[in-house]
Amino acid sequence: MTSNIAAKSKPIPPGIYCPVISLYKPTPRQEIDYDASYKFFSHLIRSGIDGLVLAGTTAEAVLLSAEERKELVTVTRKAAVDSGRPHFPVVAGISGQSTVESIRLAEDALSAGADFGLLLPPSYWAKAVTKEAILGFYHDVADATALPIVIYSFPAMCNGIDLNSDTLSELAQHPNIVGVKLTCGNAGKVTRLTQEYTHGQFGVFAGSSDWLLPCLAGNGGGCVTGIANVFPKCVARLYALWNEDKIKEAKELQGLVAQAEKACKEGIAPTKYATGHFAGPSAGVTELKAFWPRKPYLPCDPQKAVWVENVMQHLVKLEQSLPDVV
Structure with missing residues (x-):
């Protein structure tokens, strides 16, 4: 069943990608804080992860305007260039409910310096979303x-629309569709797709780091994980341990990362609170309201905040011990 399609002309590099949160000014309209975003992007690039994802679910993409999405890509590319990493991979969310909207977002992202586009399936009228x-x-x-284009499979955010491995395999044959992010958590899709396609033909990524090792064991390419906002070096270290064939150490760290990542699965408010609390000072972003979700969504309540700190505290020492890469 191995495919004989040509490798894509621009395959997505394997590794750890961070779907970056959006940072806002402490104003009534919560405008995007581009200065804080630049600092945070630079911090992540220094950490050792392999790429950034803009305007994804963790970035509250549905709450961002097209102009904000485009400008965030521009700021990311500047941060990469200024960090001495001009070719650092930048993936831009281009998900729209219509074909024409998604094309326009793709054009904006490309003109702003994005390398790839992350695209959810349409889902507003779920019954109308046939395979065709x-x-x-x-x-x-x-x-x-x-x-x-990188396909984004996330049924929980798409009215239950689930892209099965057969549909993904058909899409993989398109010369400009280069991979998939599986936030559905289905490891079976990984092994089925990687049996058919090499990474150069179609890259397969886990949608979180709590199953990074199972994905890699199934020949997947890495993961796109929200916890990389909080502990980017820890997740990069986990990936490195696997590649260095230090399997026992990798398994131990996988468990620790998984325990911490359960806080991110509680929603955007806990993820952003954790980022501000643990990573904000290192990134030079100390305005706590910058890490609040955009209204009407509310910040983490005090009781949940204490729980988040306790759940993630065990990774702090390791994160602080790991060096920057640039």
């Missing part, structure tokens, strides 16, 4: 832009 509609949607967007 999904295939047509992804093909039309991929045909219309030079930006290589």
Whole structure:
């Protein structure tokens, strides 16, 4: 069943990608704080992770305007260049409910300096989202832009729309569709797809780091994980241990990362609180309201905040012990 399609002209590099949170000014309208974002992007690039994802779920993409999405890509690219990493991979969320909206977002992202586009399936009218509609949607967007497309499978955020491995395999054959992020948590999709395709043909990524090792064991390419906002060096270290064939150490760290990541699975408010509490000072972003969700969503309540700190505290020492890479 191994595919003989050509490798993609621009495959997505394997590794650990951080879906970056959005940072806001402490004003009534919560405008994007681009200065704070630049500091935070630079901090993540120094940490050793392999790429950044903008305007994804963790970034509250549905609460961002098209102009804000585009400017965040521009700021990210500047942070990468200024950090001495001009070719650092930048993935931009381009998800829209219509084909034309997604194409416009892809064009914006490409012009701002993005390398790849992350694209959810349409989902507003779930009953109308047939397999034919999904295939047509992804093909039309991929045909219309030079930006290589990464499929984003996240049924919980898409009215239950689940992209099965057969559908993903069909989409993988498009020359401008280069990979998939599996936030569905289905390890079976990893092994089925990697049996058919090499990473150069179609990269397969876990949607969180609590199953990074199972994904890598199934020949997956890495993960896109919200906890990388909080402890980027720890997740990068986990990936490095696997690649260095230090399996026992990797398994031990996998468990610790998984325990901490359960806080991120509680929602955007706990994730942003954890980022501000643990990573904000290192990044030079100390305004706590910068880490609040955008209204109408509320910040972490004090009781939940204490729980988040306790759940994640065990990774602090390791994170602080690991060096910057640039």
